[in-house]
Structure formats: C-alpha cells, structure tokens
Amino acid sequence: SKEDFDLAFIYVSDAQYNRNIFFDTSPQSVRLYILYNHWVAQVLLYFFILVDLSLAIFEEPAVVATPIWATMLVELLCLLVFTVRLVHYAKVIPRDKFWKDAKNICIIVILMLTLVDIIIYGALKAADCYAVRWSRVLRPLLLVNVTEGRQLRRAFRSIRNALPQIFYVFLLFMFSVLIFSLMALKLLGKRGLKTTEGTPYFTNYMEIVFELYVLVTTANSPDVMMPAYNASFVFAIFFILYILVNTYIFMSVFLAVVYNNYKKYLKEEVRQLVRAKRHKMVRAFAVLQEQREEGAEPVVSQANWNQVVRLVQPDISNAHRELLWSVSDHQTQGCIGKVEFVQLADLLNIEVITLKSRPHPLSKLCPSLYLSAPSRFICWIVQHKAFVIVYDLIILVNAVFIGLDEDNPIIANSEWGFLTLYLLEILLKLYVFEPRAFFSRNSFWNWFDTIIVVSALVATIINSAVKTSGGFTSRQILDIVFILRVLRLIRVVDSIKRFRTIINTLIRIGPAILTFGQLIIVVYYIFAMVGMELFKGKVKFSEDPSDPLRESCGNALLKGSVFAQLNYCKNNFNNVVSSFILLVELTVVNQWHDILYLNASDGFTAVTHVSARIFFVLFHIMVVIIIINIFVAFVLEAFFVEY
Amino acid sequence: SKEDFDLAFIYVSDAQYNRNIFFDTSPQSVRLYILYNHWVAQVLLYFFILVDLSLAIFEEPAVVATPIWATMLVELLCLLVFTVRLVHYAKVIPRDKFWKDAKNICIIVILMLTLVDIIIYGALKAADCYAVRWSRVLRPLLLVNVTEGRQLRRAFRSIRNALPQIFYVFLLFMFSVLIFSLMALKLLGKRGLKTTEGTPYFTNYMEIVFELYVLVTTANSPDVMMPAYNASFVFAIFFILYILVNTYIFMSVFLAVVYNNYKKYLKEEVRQLVRAKRHKMVRAFAVLQEQREEGAEPVVSQANWNQVVRLVQPDISNAHRELLWSVSDHQTQGCIGKVEFVQLADLLNIEVITLKSRPHPLSKLCPSLYLSAPSRFICWIVQHKAFVIVYDLIILVNAVFIGLDEDNPIIANSEWGFLTLYLLEILLKLYVFEPRAFFSRNSFWNWFDTIIVVSALVATIINSAVKTSGGFTSRQILDIVFILRVLRLIRVVDSIKRFRTIINTLIRIGPAILTFGQLIIVVYYIFAMVGMELFKGKVKFSEDPSDPLRESCGNALLKGSVFAQLNYCKNNFNNVVSSFILLVELTVVNQWHDILYLNASDGFTAVTHVSARIFFVLFHIMVVIIIINIFVAFVLEAFFVEY
Ligand code: NA
Incomplete structure (x- = not known):
C-alpha cells in the first residue's frame, strides 16, 4: 500500500542521510515526518537560525543601528518558527521519546529563556533602565540542538567526553605554572628589578602566574624575561626551562590527548551510526x-x-x-x-561516475570537418604534454605582468591578451574533450578555470565600460578584477603531480573543516556576546585620521598606552563584526595581552580590569587548547591516512 | 682460546650496544677494537669534543677573553686527539671499509679544514688583518660524525630522508605565500595606506612577501593587518583567510609530513639495527x-x-x-x-628487578624491638593512606608559607619545622621499608625526595651559619635554598594516580629528548657561529643603568627604535652565550622580527640589512618547521602508545 511505501521510503532515507530519529509509525506521523524532512522545511529552519544569529548585527551595540522593536519582532518571529518546528517534531515522535531527549528540553529551555529575556529587556528599556540581553548567548546553542545539527552535536559530544582527560592534563599543567611562578617569586621578587615601564618586576604572585600563563602562549616572549636576563644570564635558563616544559611539552601533550580522545569518541559515534543505519534498513525490509x-x-x-x-x-x-x-x-x-x-x-x-567515452557532439554534427586532418592535429596538440607546459609558462609570464604596475598602458592592455589566451585554452579543450565529461562533477580544476576566466572577462569588460564612460575606475570592480587575475595563477599547481596529491588530501578534509567551522562559530558567538556586554564602548575607533581622539582610542586612560600606540583602536568589542575579528586575533594569540589592553604594568587595568584576563584564559583554553588542536588533529589524521 | 673469547666478547658487546662496525677479525685488530670501545677512551673523546665546542666561549667575540694562542693551542690538542682516535679506528677496520665510509671522510675533511683555518687565521691575525674563524661552523659536525654519535647520526639521516617530502610541501606553501602577497599588493598597494610609523603600507612586493612570511609565524599579528583593517573590515577577511591557510593548515601539514616521514625512516633504521644485531650474534655463535x-x-x-x-x-x-x-x-x-x-x-x-622481599635489617639486629607492638603500630601508620594525605597537606601548607614573605621571622623559622617534618618522613619510611628496596633504581620519587630534602637541610644550615657569622645572607645560597624548597612541592603530584601516568609517559620520552637536545645544540651552534660573524658588536648592552648608551643599545641608528624601547639590547650575538639565548628566543618565534631589529618600516635595516632576514628564514625552516615538529612528533607518539 501507499502507506507501507511511505514508511519504507522514510526508513531508507533516514538510513541514507544518517538520521537517527525514532518516529511514530502511524500513517499520519509518517506523513508528517516526511514533511518534516522535506528540504524546504530544513532550508527554512537554517534560514531562520541564520536570521536569529544575524540579529547581533542590528542589536545594540549595532553595526547597523535598528530600532529595538524591529529586532525584537524578528526574533519573536524566529522563536515562533523554532516553536512550530519543535511542535512538528513532537507530533512525529512518540511522546515519551520526545521528553526523554535532552536536545528537545534544551530547545524548550532556550526558547523560554529567550522569551523571558525579551520581555524583561523590553520592559526595562521602556522604563529607560540599564538592561542586558543575556539570552543572546544561548542562540548558537539552537544551531547545535536542532535535529539537523547532527555532525555538530557529535563534535560537541566528543569534546565533552574528552574533557576529563584534558582536565587532568590541564591540572598538571596549571600545577607546573604555579610551581614555576612560586620559584620566580622567590628568585626574582626581592632583587628590586624593574620592568621597561619602571614598575616593580615579579613581586606579586598572582601577577607572575598571569605573566607566565601569557608566556605559555609565547605572546610576551622575550619581554617578560628581559629584566631578569639583564640582571644575569642565569635567569634566562629559568625561562628557557619554563618554555620547554610548559610551551613545548605540555602543549604537545594537549594536542596528543585531544587527538586521542576526540578520535576515540568520534569512532564510537560512527560505530553507533552504522548500527542505527542497519537497524533502519532492517525495518524498511520488514515493511516491504x-x-x-x-x-x-x-x-x-x-x-x-x-x-x-x-x-x-x-x-x-x-x-x-x-x-x-x-x-x-x-x-x-x-x-x-x-x-x-x-x-x-x-x-x-556511492557516486556513479559514467566513464562511457561518449563521442564528441561535433563529430556527430559535422563528422567530415571534426575528423579531418587539421582538426585531428588540433586535438593532438591540445592533448600533448607541451600544451600544458606552454600554458604554465603563460601563467608565469602573466604573474610577472600582474606584479608590474597596472597604470602602465602596455601592462593594462596585456590583460586582454592573457584573457584571450585563457579563453582560447578553454575553447580548445571543449573542442577536444566531450563537454559533459569536461564539466563532470569531479573535474574541479575545469570548473575552477572556467568560472574564474569567465568572471575575469565579465569584470574586466565592466571595468573598461565604467572607465570609458565615466572616466573613473570603481575601486570595488577593480578589486574583484585583481582577485580573479591572481586566482587564475593558482591553476599552475595542478600541473605538478606532487602538489596535486597534497591538495587532494586538503580537499578531502573539506567536510570536516565545515563542521569545524560551525563549531568555532558557536564558540565565537558566545564569547562575542559576553565580550560585547563586558567591554563594549571602552575604546572607540575614529574613521577620521585627524580626530584627536584617535591617539587615545577615545579613552583618556589609554593616552600614550601601547594599545593606542600600536593603533589597535579598532580591536574592540563595539559590534559583532569587530568582536569576531578580535576573537580571531585572540585565536592567533600573538599580542593578545596588548589587544585586551590588560597589561597591568601599563596601568590600564582601569579600562577593563581583571575580568578581561579571565575572559581570555577561558577563551584560550576553549579555542586554542581544545578546538584548534582538534583542527590540527583532523589535518594530521587526513595526512596519516594519505601517506 | 683467549682470542676466540675476545672475538666473541666484542661481537656480543657490539650487539648489546647496537654498534655496527665491521672491524678486522685479526687478533691484533680485535685487541685494538676492545681498547677503542673502552669507556675511558669514549669519555675522553666526548670530553675533548666538549672542550672543542666550549672554545667558542673563549674565542673572539668572547665571554671570557683569552689570548688567541691559548685557544688555538687547545684546539690543536683537540684536533690531535680526534686524529689519534681516527687513526685508531683506521687500524681496527679493513682499509677499504674505512675509505668507503662517508663519516670518516667527513671527519678527515673537517680536521683538515680546521687546521687550514687555524693557520690562515693565525697568519692574518699576526699581520693584523681582518680574519674570520669560519671552520668553527664545522665543530658540531664532529659530534655528529664520531662513531659514538649513532643516535644523533640516525636522527640526521632521518631528517635528510624526509627532506624531499618536506620540500614539496614547502614549495606549495611558498607558492601560497607568493600568491597571497601578489593579491595583497594589488588590493592594498594603491590605496595610499600608511603604517603606524607613517611609511607606505604594502607597496613593495618583496616587503609584502616578508611581512606575510612573518605573519605565518604569527609574530606580527595583528599589527600587519591594522592599517588595512582600519581602512575597511573587509580586508580583515583577507588576512583571516591567509592565517587559516598558511598558519593553521600548512603548519599542520608540515607537522604531519615531518611526523610521518621521520617515523617511517626511523623505523627503517631500527629494522636495520635489529638485522645488524642478529648478524653480530650469529658471528659470535660461529666463534664459540x-x-x-x-x-x-x-x-x-x-x-x-x-x-x-x-x-x-x-x-x-x-x-x-x-x-x-x-x-x-x-x-x-x-x-x-x-x-x-x-x-x-x-x-x-633487560633490567632484572629483584622483587625479593628482604627482611628489614633492624628486624635482624634487634627483632624484639622491631617486632614489638609500638614498632608495628608505626609501620601500620606509615603504610596507611592517611599518612600520604597528611604529608600532602603539609606540602600544601608549606607552599603557602613559601609564598609568604620570608623576612617575617615566624615564616623564616617555620622552615626548620617543615625540614624536620620532611626528614622525619624519610626516616620513618626507612624504618618501615627495606632501605635497599627504598633506594632501588626505579624508585624515582624516593631518590628525588631524599636528595632534595637533604640538600635543602645542608643549604639552610650553611645559610644560617653565614647569616649569624657575617650578619649578611649570600644571595646565591638563598637562591639555592629557595629552589630546593619549591622543588620539594613537586612531590605532591606523585600522590595522584592520573598525574603519575602522565608523568611516567613524559619520563619515558627522556632518552628521545636527549638525542633531540644534541640535535638542537648542533643546529644552534652552527647558527650561533654564523650569527656571531654576521651580527657581532652591532648592538651593545651596558650593565650600568645610568649609561646613556643604554637608550640606543650603543648604536646611534637604534636610538628611539622599538628594539631599544623594548630593552632588547642584551638580545645580541656578541658572545656565544647570548647567541644561544637569542636563538632560543627565535625558536619561540614571538617578536623575532623585533629581536633581529630588521623591521624595515622602522628604518633600521642599516644596522643589519637583509641578510638578517635570510638568516632567520633559514633558522625558522630548520628549527621551527623541522626540528620542533620532530619534537612534537616524539611527544605525540609517546602518548599514542600510552593510551
Ligand atoms: Na606569537
């Protein structure tokens, strides 16, 4: 019957897409479940999650200032969509299963808390009181907990399971930092040394612990060592030992532990997935x-x-x-x-690649011409090794031309020559190879080439048109033209076999990197929300170079500080975009103590205070020690499998 | 016969110590070979290698200034010893084998070149000309090439074999850097942006390549990005993409490739070693x-x-x-x-651990007392869990006391109390456990405890004696006392089982770290010698804080520079000790572009010039990309085997 086929269909499709949902098997539920899994419903859900997350751009502190009622209305709409989706889900699966699943409870709690927060915030704002939109921290958790976020949830679960092991190494690591700090206090505290700024050096235990934690990230090397080193080179040995133990050995141990545990739990998850898949297929079989x-x-x-x-x-x-x-x-x-x-x-x-060597369409249309001697000669040339080499040389010459000044008319016009050559190459290849084979799904470089060259052609034509008509050049179009020109050069790596292997390995970890990208966005988003509440408006960036505020980043306390001197004013939490960029800078770790303007010896703690330190240390543990190590583990694993 | 036993002995001993030398089997050669392997001969050899390497301390630019003739005489003596050793070796193995072995040729060439260099240098110095002791670069290669440096030579051979793979990844990486630089030039070069110092930003291609290479090491993040980011946040995306590709992906790929290849070749070497060992034992068997x-x-x-x-x-x-x-x-x-x-x-x-539970010597001496009820009660207490916990608490209290100000007389006197408690613990344990078992080779923590506590006791007594007699405290003795006090606290980690596993794993990689240490000393030594010739005397450090030269590090060009401001004057190549410390700082990578004072935008290139860049890039590839990754691979491997 139709219902049986529906049931079998949904079982097979669950198995195919690795869905692991115990839905109700009544005909009505099955129909609802099919609807639930329809791609339109899923795209809509992701769209609204994206909208919900993007609200941070429009909310205070905003990139694009928008009235509060507008963002709140949109958020309420999002909440409505999520609630509808959840109710839909509740209708699909048995009631007891629904309430036993932590992720549903989690979504309900998030929705409720968000609603409460909106009401409180709205009321407080209406009464002109100070209010914090604290529930924004919860938004990315929706992304984790929707049923479609399986990959991501798996990643988080693996991290959670790996935490105990990481925690013990972290304890030992912190013990080591504390012991070294105590030794530093005893060795250096009473020597009356001074830092470059003239403040006492290594006299406060908590300060030393913090300085040495920063040294683990290498961000204050060698500055932290210099006063002691200037006193005697023997103290340098202390710092070298510290770096060896804590930066090199412990950070490697973290990588090893994260790698091991994450992989172990992920493997376990995959094993469960395979079991669930089999189970679904057996059920489908039972129906049919x-x-x-x-x-x-x-x-x-x-x-x-x-x-x-x-x-x-x-x-x-x-x-x-x-x-x-x-x-x-x-x-x-x-x-x-x-x-x-x-x-x-x-x-x-399994993707089936039809390797049937279809005849070229031209050989059907006008065989006499296509199979003539000159035509065959062209085919022979294009398939010859020398053809690749000639085009690699053209690319190299092109690279030199790009490097030269484009204001020179000869250089500017040469671009047309190169574009013609690249177009000619694509046309010749299309003449020789069967077009559908040329543009098959796996021909990455053919697609790449064609898209880049055609885009470059279009952009160059538009640019010329704009130039000749208005006499000026649009900077944006020119930027795109330049990017496309340079991207064209990348093609050269495909000619070298060794490079191809490396790049193919990198392309293969693409999907893992996507999951990883979501993971990091969830963590960044949470830290960005907290960071904005803690630090927004503390420093200001002025677009106007003549603005006198620029010297002190709009904060009198920062006048003459390292932060202002280094021109870091734009590294702030004043909106979600600059928060994200700041968090990337903190991930890279270098100069982070200056970026967070919490270098106590500068005397700028008044700008932020000690919470900035806690903020960063948490961020460092979460992102650098755990997530970046997982990323490195992914790359390592891909290469271990490859070679 | 005696000769047969000698021959069998040397075969077995070669096999036992993994020596792989095809010596001549004539009785005379065998006797010479036994002498060659005698520990006194080997210790002497290492001693003279050490002396030869240490000469850098006394040669220009010297830590301890010594007349040229003195260092030259010592070096000639070293050369003589190495020659004697080589002649000895030549007598031991067949002539054709000797001349076929690259390492012998290598030693001969090094000895000859060193002799030539000494003569030239001596002659030039006698004529008061400028002269360079270039052969000093070759000294650490002696360490690599002596027959006893097998582990080290194996490590170098593995690196050499892994080089082609690393080279291809490096080419691809450099290609990526060059492409990104070209894009940066095109996107940012014509916008008229300025750096913090007011110089044009990203207008010179080679400068951009260098800046972006520095960005891979993260050393100039986020400074290099700020001018572009201040112009528009869109450019931040360019830099984030760059860091993702080059810092995170490529550096991980380097780790993966180094790990894989190094391990692969090392495994191959170990396999050969096992074969050679078997071969030697078969030969010994044939004799007997x-x-x-x-x-x-x-x-x-x-x-x-x-x-x-x-x-x-x-x-x-x-x-x-x-x-x-x-x-x-x-x-x-x-x-x-x-x-x-x-x-x-x-x-x-195989180390045989005799686990025989010997009776306590006291139970033999006075059994009535040792086996009496109070004595048994003591034994019961000491072996109880609570005993460990009580002492862990004492350690924690001690840690707090150490952290407090030691000038306070109560705190100072409490030290005697803690010392007594620790001594009591050791004595109690010696009373309960059989002393030989207590001090067995594997009881790391018992040895550690006893040595630290006894040393602390001795140092504290000396310190008090000095204090009461002269009324002053020797800073050196106090430093030692402090270090010992803090080290005592480490013992606490042994009480926690999870920590013990981690530490045992770390202890197990000890031997690997030793080989690694030799490896890095060889590389550091070469770079230190080259660095001293290139950069010696460019900056000066003055011990006197009131010296006006301190502001400019003794070089007018550096007045007001970042280098001088950061108080980096002591980071120089003025002698071998500061060179080594500088190289460690370069290994840590942070601020290296400031340390090498080659930040072109500062306008201080006149101090060094572009050779400093080449110097660092080579150092970075050799030490950070290859050697540090090998070290990380060692730690990873140890933990993969453990868990
Ligand atoms: Na750094």
Whole structure:
C-alpha cells in the first residue's frame, strides 16, 4: 500500500542521510515526518537560525543601528518558527521519546529563556533602565540542538567526553605554572628589578602566574624575561626551562590527548551510526518483505524495490537504478534478501561516475570537418604534454605582468591578451574533450578555470565600460578584477603531480573543516556576546585620521598606552563584526595581552580590569587548547591516512 | 682460546650496544677494537669534543677573553686527539671499509679544514688583518660524525630522508605565500595606506612577501593587518583567510609530513639495527660453537657462555647470570643452540628487578624491638593512606608559607619545622621499608625526595651559619635554598594516580629528548657561529643603568627604535652565550622580527640589512618547521602508545 511505501521510503532515507530519529509509525506521523524532512522545511529552519544569529548585527551595540522593536519582532518571529518546528517534531515522535531527549528540553529551555529575556529587556528599556540581553548567548546553542545539527552535536559530544582527560592534563599543567611562578617569586621578587615601564618586576604572585600563563602562549616572549636576563644570564635558563616544559611539552601533550580522545569518541559515534543505519534498513525490509514460498527466507521484489528507490531518489536515472539492482540481485532471481537490501543505503550514497567515452557532439554534427586532418592535429596538440607546459609558462609570464604596475598602458592592455589566451585554452579543450565529461562533477580544476576566466572577462569588460564612460575606475570592480587575475595563477599547481596529491588530501578534509567551522562559530558567538556586554564602548575607533581622539582610542586612560600606540583602536568589542575579528586575533594569540589592553604594568587595568584576563584564559583554553588542536588533529589524521 | 673469547666478547658487546662496525677479525685488530670501545677512551673523546665546542666561549667575540694562542693551542690538542682516535679506528677496520665510509671522510675533511683555518687565521691575525674563524661552523659536525654519535647520526639521516617530502610541501606553501602577497599588493598597494610609523603600507612586493612570511609565524599579528583593517573590515577577511591557510593548515601539514616521514625512516633504521644485531650474534655463535655429535646442530656450552657473559658484563651477579642461562637453556641440556644464543644481546639489556622481599635489617639486629607492638603500630601508620594525605597537606601548607614573605621571622623559622617534618618522613619510611628496596633504581620519587630534602637541610644550615657569622645572607645560597624548597612541592603530584601516568609517559620520552637536545645544540651552534660573524658588536648592552648608551643599545641608528624601547639590547650575538639565548628566543618565534631589529618600516635595516632576514628564514625552516615538529612528533607518539 501507499502507506507501507511511505514508511519504507522514510526508513531508507533516514538510513541514507544518517538520521537517527525514532518516529511514530502511524500513517499520519509518517506523513508528517516526511514533511518534516522535506528540504524546504530544513532550508527554512537554517534560514531562520541564520536570521536569529544575524540579529547581533542590528542589536545594540549595532553595526547597523535598528530600532529595538524591529529586532525584537524578528526574533519573536524566529522563536515562533523554532516553536512550530519543535511542535512538528513532537507530533512525529512518540511522546515519551520526545521528553526523554535532552536536545528537545534544551530547545524548550532556550526558547523560554529567550522569551523571558525579551520581555524583561523590553520592559526595562521602556522604563529607560540599564538592561542586558543575556539570552543572546544561548542562540548558537539552537544551531547545535536542532535535529539537523547532527555532525555538530557529535563534535560537541566528543569534546565533552574528552574533557576529563584534558582536565587532568590541564591540572598538571596549571600545577607546573604555579610551581614555576612560586620559584620566580622567590628568585626574582626581592632583587628590586624593574620592568621597561619602571614598575616593580615579579613581586606579586598572582601577577607572575598571569605573566607566565601569557608566556605559555609565547605572546610576551622575550619581554617578560628581559629584566631578569639583564640582571644575569642565569635567569634566562629559568625561562628557557619554563618554555620547554610548559610551551613545548605540555602543549604537545594537549594536542596528543585531544587527538586521542576526540578520535576515540568520534569512532564510537560512527560505530553507533552504522548500527542505527542497519537497524533502519532492517525495518524498511520488514515493511516491504514478502514470503515467496512456505518456510523460505522473506524477500523484496524488484517492483517494490524500484518504487522505494524512486521515492528516495526521484531524480535517479533508469540506468543507474538498474545498475544498483543488478549489484544487489547478483544471482538475477528477481528479488533480494535482507542482507542485500540492507546495502541499499550505502549503494545510494556511492557516486556513479559514467566513464562511457561518449563521442564528441561535433563529430556527430559535422563528422567530415571534426575528423579531418587539421582538426585531428588540433586535438593532438591540445592533448600533448607541451600544451600544458606552454600554458604554465603563460601563467608565469602573466604573474610577472600582474606584479608590474597596472597604470602602465602596455601592462593594462596585456590583460586582454592573457584573457584571450585563457579563453582560447578553454575553447580548445571543449573542442577536444566531450563537454559533459569536461564539466563532470569531479573535474574541479575545469570548473575552477572556467568560472574564474569567465568572471575575469565579465569584470574586466565592466571595468573598461565604467572607465570609458565615466572616466573613473570603481575601486570595488577593480578589486574583484585583481582577485580573479591572481586566482587564475593558482591553476599552475595542478600541473605538478606532487602538489596535486597534497591538495587532494586538503580537499578531502573539506567536510570536516565545515563542521569545524560551525563549531568555532558557536564558540565565537558566545564569547562575542559576553565580550560585547563586558567591554563594549571602552575604546572607540575614529574613521577620521585627524580626530584627536584617535591617539587615545577615545579613552583618556589609554593616552600614550601601547594599545593606542600600536593603533589597535579598532580591536574592540563595539559590534559583532569587530568582536569576531578580535576573537580571531585572540585565536592567533600573538599580542593578545596588548589587544585586551590588560597589561597591568601599563596601568590600564582601569579600562577593563581583571575580568578581561579571565575572559581570555577561558577563551584560550576553549579555542586554542581544545578546538584548534582538534583542527590540527583532523589535518594530521587526513595526512596519516594519505601517506 | 683467549682470542676466540675476545672475538666473541666484542661481537656480543657490539650487539648489546647496537654498534655496527665491521672491524678486522685479526687478533691484533680485535685487541685494538676492545681498547677503542673502552669507556675511558669514549669519555675522553666526548670530553675533548666538549672542550672543542666550549672554545667558542673563549674565542673572539668572547665571554671570557683569552689570548688567541691559548685557544688555538687547545684546539690543536683537540684536533690531535680526534686524529689519534681516527687513526685508531683506521687500524681496527679493513682499509677499504674505512675509505668507503662517508663519516670518516667527513671527519678527515673537517680536521683538515680546521687546521687550514687555524693557520690562515693565525697568519692574518699576526699581520693584523681582518680574519674570520669560519671552520668553527664545522665543530658540531664532529659530534655528529664520531662513531659514538649513532643516535644523533640516525636522527640526521632521518631528517635528510624526509627532506624531499618536506620540500614539496614547502614549495606549495611558498607558492601560497607568493600568491597571497601578489593579491595583497594589488588590493592594498594603491590605496595610499600608511603604517603606524607613517611609511607606505604594502607597496613593495618583496616587503609584502616578508611581512606575510612573518605573519605565518604569527609574530606580527595583528599589527600587519591594522592599517588595512582600519581602512575597511573587509580586508580583515583577507588576512583571516591567509592565517587559516598558511598558519593553521600548512603548519599542520608540515607537522604531519615531518611526523610521518621521520617515523617511517626511523623505523627503517631500527629494522636495520635489529638485522645488524642478529648478524653480530650469529658471528659470535660461529666463534664459540662446537659440534657435540656427528651431524647434530652446533651448540655453545655453558662454560663458554659463562666466560663470554663475564667478559661482556664483568659486574654481573652469579644469580643474575644463572637466571639468564636458565632462560636460554630452558630444556636444561647444558648447552644452547644458535636461536637461544642470539637472544643473549637482548637478555643482557633487560633490567632484572629483584622483587625479593628482604627482611628489614633492624628486624635482624634487634627483632624484639622491631617486632614489638609500638614498632608495628608505626609501620601500620606509615603504610596507611592517611599518612600520604597528611604529608600532602603539609606540602600544601608549606607552599603557602613559601609564598609568604620570608623576612617575617615566624615564616623564616617555620622552615626548620617543615625540614624536620620532611626528614622525619624519610626516616620513618626507612624504618618501615627495606632501605635497599627504598633506594632501588626505579624508585624515582624516593631518590628525588631524599636528595632534595637533604640538600635543602645542608643549604639552610650553611645559610644560617653565614647569616649569624657575617650578619649578611649570600644571595646565591638563598637562591639555592629557595629552589630546593619549591622543588620539594613537586612531590605532591606523585600522590595522584592520573598525574603519575602522565608523568611516567613524559619520563619515558627522556632518552628521545636527549638525542633531540644534541640535535638542537648542533643546529644552534652552527647558527650561533654564523650569527656571531654576521651580527657581532652591532648592538651593545651596558650593565650600568645610568649609561646613556643604554637608550640606543650603543648604536646611534637604534636610538628611539622599538628594539631599544623594548630593552632588547642584551638580545645580541656578541658572545656565544647570548647567541644561544637569542636563538632560543627565535625558536619561540614571538617578536623575532623585533629581536633581529630588521623591521624595515622602522628604518633600521642599516644596522643589519637583509641578510638578517635570510638568516632567520633559514633558522625558522630548520628549527621551527623541522626540528620542533620532530619534537612534537616524539611527544605525540609517546602518548599514542600510552593510551
Ligand atoms: Na606569537
């Protein structure tokens, strides 16, 4: 019946996309569940999550100032969408399952807290009181907890499971820092040394601990050492030992522990995934199965199988479907057993590359011309090794021309020559190779080339048009033209086999990097929200270079400080964009103690105070010690598998 | 015969210590070879290598100024010793083998070049001309090439073999840097932006390449980005992308490639080592073997075996030797075959821990007292868990007391109390546990405790004596007292099981770290010698704080520079000690562009010039990209094996 096929379809599709939801199997629920998984519903959900997250751009402190009621209305709309989605989900799965799942509770709590926060905030603002939009911290957690955020949730779960191990290493590491600090206090505290700013050097234990924590990140090396080193070179040995133990050994141990544990739990998760997938397929089989003979094993007929496959993948070609069937039914019995049926989910995920060497369309249209001697000669040339080498040389010459001054008319006009050469190359290749094969899904470099060259052509034409018509050049268009020109040069790496292997390995970790990107955005978002509440408006950046406030970043306390001298005024938490850029700078770690203007010896603690230190140390542990190490582990793993 | 035993002895001992030398088997050569491997000869050799390397302390630019003739005489003496050693080696192995071995040729070339250099240098100095002691660069290569430097040579060979792979990744990395630089030039060069110092920003391609190379090391983040970021936040995306690709991805790829290749070649080396070891043992067997019956397998008798073992390990106890024999001759036939004999080299390397629970000496001396109820009560207490906890608490209280001001008389006197408590603990433990078991080779923490506490006692007594007699406190003694006091606190980690596992893993990589330490000293030494010739005397550090030269580091060009402001004057190449410390700072990477005072925008290139950049980039590739990654790989590997 139709309902059975729906049920089987949803089981197979769950298995194919690694969904692990125990939905109610009543016909109505199944129909709702199919709707729940429809791509439109999912895209809408992600769109509203994106809108919800983007609200930070419009809320105080805003990049684009917007009235409070507008952002609140949009947020309420988002909340409504999330609630509808959750109710939809609740209708799909059994009630007891719904309430047992932590992620649903989590979403409900987030929605409720956000609503409460909106009301309180609105009321306080209406009464002109000071108010904090604290629930914004919770927004990225929605991204983690929606059912579609499986990859991300898995990553977070793996981190959570790895935490105990990391925690013990961290304790030992902190013990080491504390011991070294105590030694530093005893060795250097009573010597009456002075820092460059003339303040006492290493006399306060907590200050020393902080300075030495900064030294682990290498950000204050060698400055922190200089007063002691100037007193005697023996003290340098103390600092070198400290760096060896804490920067090199402990940071490597963190990498090792994160790598090991994260991989271990991720493997466990993948194993569970495979089990769940099998379970779903077995259920689908149970729905479709029929007993051909008394006492025989149940089977699924080709007709039923076809119908399910058509439901799961409507755009599948007949040839592809028949191929899948012949793989499953290798004994050509017209029906398949459980074992063969279970494979279907994986079979559907395999990309079938049709390597049929189709004849070139031109050889059909005008064979006499296409197969003539000159045409064949062209084909021979284009397929020759020398053709690649010649074009690599053209790229190199092009690189030199790009490097030269583009105001020179000869250089400017040479661009047309290069564009013609690149276009000619693409046209020649299209003449020689079958176009569908040339633009197949796996031909990364063909796509890359064509898109870049065509875009460059369009941008260059627009640029010339703008120039000749108005006599001026739009900076934005010119920027795009330059970027495209330089990107064209990248193509050269594909000619060298060694490079190709490395790049292919990097491309293969692409999906992992995407999950990782979401992970880091969640963490950044939380820290950005907290950072904005703590530090917004403390420093100001003025666009006007003649503004006298520029010298002190709009804060009298910062006049003459390292922060202002280094021109760091724009490194602030005054809006979400600069917060994110600041957090990237903190991830890179260098100069972070100056960026957070909390270098106590400068006497600028009044600007922020000690909370900035706690803020950074937490950020450092979370992002640099845990997340960046996971990223490094991903890259390492990819290369270990490769070589 | 004696000669046969000598030959067998040297084969087994070669196998045991992983020596792989094809010596001549004539009786005379064997006797010479035994002499060659004598520990006194080896210690002497290392001593003279150390002396040769230490000469850098006394040569211009010197830490301790010494007349040229003195250092030259010592160096000639060293050369003589190395020559004698080499001649000795040449007598031991067949002539053709000697000349085929690259390391011998290498040593000969180094010795000759050094001699030539000494003569030229001496002559030039005598004629008061400018002269460079260029052969000093070759000195650490002696350390690599002496036959005893096997571990180190293996490490270098592995690096050399891994170089092609690293080189390809480096090419791709440099390509990426060049492409990004070109893009930066095109995007930012024509915008008329200015750096904080007011110089044009990103207008010169080679400058951009260098700035972006520095950014890979993160040393100029976020400064290099600020002018562009101040112009528009869009440019920050360019830099973030750059850091993602080049700092995070490429540096991880370097780690992966270094890790993989180094481990691969090291494994291959170890495999060869095992083969060579087996080969040596087979040869020893061939010397000792006898045919008991016609047609039977040849065997080695227990008597012969005993004699060889006694030669190889003169200090072996009879019990231990009998144990080894019974392991080999498990069928108690009184003789062993080839397979069992070959194991001997490995058996000798196994440390046998005698776990015999010997009775406490006191229980023999006065059993009535030792076994009395109060005595047993003491034993029960000391072995109780609470005893450890009480002492951990004492350590914590002690930590707080150390942190407090030691000028306070109560605090100062409390030290005697703590010392007494710690001594009491050791005495109690010695009372309860058998002393030889307590001080066994594997009881790291017992040794640690006892040495630290006894040293602290001695130092504190000396300190008090000095104080009461002269009324003043020697700063050096006080420093030692403080260090010992703080070190005592470390013991607390041994009480926590989780910490113990981590620390044991770290202790296990100790030997690897030693090889690694030699590796880095070789590289540092070479760079220090080159650096001293290039940069000596460019800046000066004045001990006197009132010296006006201090502001400009003794170089008018540096007046008001970042280098002088940051008080970096002591970061110079003026002698070998400060060169080494400077190289450590460069290894840590932070602020290196300021340390090498080659920040072009400062206008101080006149002090050094572009060679400083090449110097650093080479150093960065060699030390940070290759050697530090090998170190990280070691730590990772140790933890992967552990968990
Ligand atoms: Na840094």
